[in-house]
Amino acid sequence: MDLGFLDNLVITDRRGFRAPLDKNPSGGLILRVYSNGNTYPSKELVEAFNLEYTNKDAEDQGNYFDIVDSNDWSPMANLPRIILVGVVSRNEGKGDIFRRTHYKEDGTPQMSVMQQGSPYYKLKEICDSLGYFDNDRHYIDLLVSIDHQIKASDNLYFLPKTISKGDKKGEPTYVRRENIQLFPLVPTPEMEVGVEKEKENETT
Amino acid sequence: MLKVGVHENVVINHNKKNDRGSLLIGFKKLVEKDPLAMLNSGDASSDFNQDEYDALIFSPTVEAYGGGEDTIENILKKIAEVKDPLTHILLQYMPKSSISWDNFAGTGVDGDNMKTKLKDQGVLDQIYQNIINRYMSMMEPHVGESGKLFRLLLIRQSKTKHYPAIRRRWLDGNPFMESMEVPAEASKLKFTDYEIKNGLNNGEPIEGADKPSSEEASAVEALLNR
Numbered sequence: 001m002d003l004g005f006l007d008n009l010v011i012t013d014r015r016g017f018r019a020p021l022d023k024n025p026s027g028g029l030i031l032r033v034y035s036n037g038n039t040y041p042s043k044e045l046v047e048a049f050n051l052e053y054t055n056k057d058a059e060d061q062g063n064y065f066d067i068v069d070s071n072d073w074s075p076m077a078n079l080p081r082i083i084l085v086g087v088v089s090r091n092e093g094k095g096d097i098f099r100r101t102h103y104k105e106d107g108t109p110q111m112s113v114m115q116q117g118s119p120y121y122k123l124k125e126i127c128d129s130l131g132y133f134d135n136d137r138h139y140i141d142l143l144v145s146i147d148h149q150i151k152a153s154d155n156l157y158f159l160p161k162t163i164s165k166g167d168k169k170g171e172p173t174y175v176r177r178e179n180i181q182l183f184p185l186v187p188t189p190e191m192e193v194g195v196e197k198e199k200e201n202e203t204t
Numbered sequence: 205m206l207k208v209g210v211h212e213n214v215v216i217n218h219n220k221k222n223d224r225g226s227l228l229i230g231f232k233k234l235v236e237k238d239p240l241a242m243l244n245s246g247d248a249s250s251d252f253n254q255d256e257y258d259a260l261i262f263s264p265t266v267e268a269y270g271g272g273e274d275t276i277e278n279i280l281k282k283i284a285e286v287k288d289p290l291t292h293i294l295l296q297y298m299p300k301s302s303i304s305w306d307n308f309a310g311t312g313v314d315g316d317n318m319k320t321k322l323k324d325q326g327v328l329d330q331i332y333q334n335i336i337n338r339y340m341s342m343m344e345p346h347v348g349e350s351g352k353l354f355r356l357l358l359i360r361q362s363k364t365k366h367y368p369a370i371r372r373r374w375l376d377g378n379p380f381m382e383s384m385e386v387p388a389e390a391s392k393l394k395f396t397d398y399e400i401k402n403g404l405n406n407g408e409p410i411e412g413a414d415k416p417s418s419e420e421a422s423a424v425e426a427l428l429n430r
Contacts, residue, residue, distance in 0.1 A: 075385065155298075160390060172389050173392065
């Protein structure tokens, strides 16, 4: 029997990137995005940016996130492509992720933002196009890089959006934000190591 | 002079008062023009000022549009039609938290006497001066050719007056200014259905048109003679 096919075979344990033990990431300001778009925050992220859902009638509804593909945002369109996340009050409209929940009769949220895991297709599409998912990688952990906050000198940001309803659905538009925090969203070091190992394996 | 339509790469070149104390907002389109080429061209009209427009902001009046005394509701709308476009302009340069108004300072107007006080033209004139003075003060650091670049939408002044004007109402969903940072394909500067239906998207003069007021004519003449 010719066993030549075993000459270049490398066995790589990739189970960790297929199905993590916990849906939520931990150990930092992290978003875990699954290849079906379901997205879970870490506890640290929820606390740092006040993402938890509040009572229906609460004056302060907490925050949610804008998601921006830097290729679509003119101030950064000529720079290397990254995902940006903007922290926005839920009292403002048109956020992209962790937007809303259903409420019980007493006005309390039916579910915590930690468990909700709603699919966010815009984030999924960007992750897809950046090559974050493949047959062996079914999720990606993305770190909110607070050391690299992006600031506009006039505190005004015109973030690209897409019209979601009506006869102009799918057409580009924008939302004006002011006094927000805008950060890069990048794969965690552990995710990058996994990518590097995979590239090494492909070349051996 | 800038005409009815959408213009790109516009700055606010000046904010000043005319000899009647009315606010003139000077919009200027930054274009590269060769004046010698223009004078050598076959065009019959060498308009060196075609890239500028002074928006004249009138004071609200007690008089109703058809004559007689206007209602309090309409007078409040007229005050809003001064303040709202100026707020819209300011929001292109700064967050809402940086904008503050004190429009009734020195007028004695309060919630109890509003319905009588606002029917005094002298009070309205004071409110108007308060608004434009505060606007000019907040805008002072941002005026000039080195300022931020904008896209600007000018509508027709009225069915019968073909001069351009800035929109004064329903600005939240229908802006007349936006940053050039926004790509053209995502621009929100569009004529509304009402404006299209009423010909306010057309800058051509029509026969039998109303003559401009002396103040409007002076503003246009000053622009053309600059």
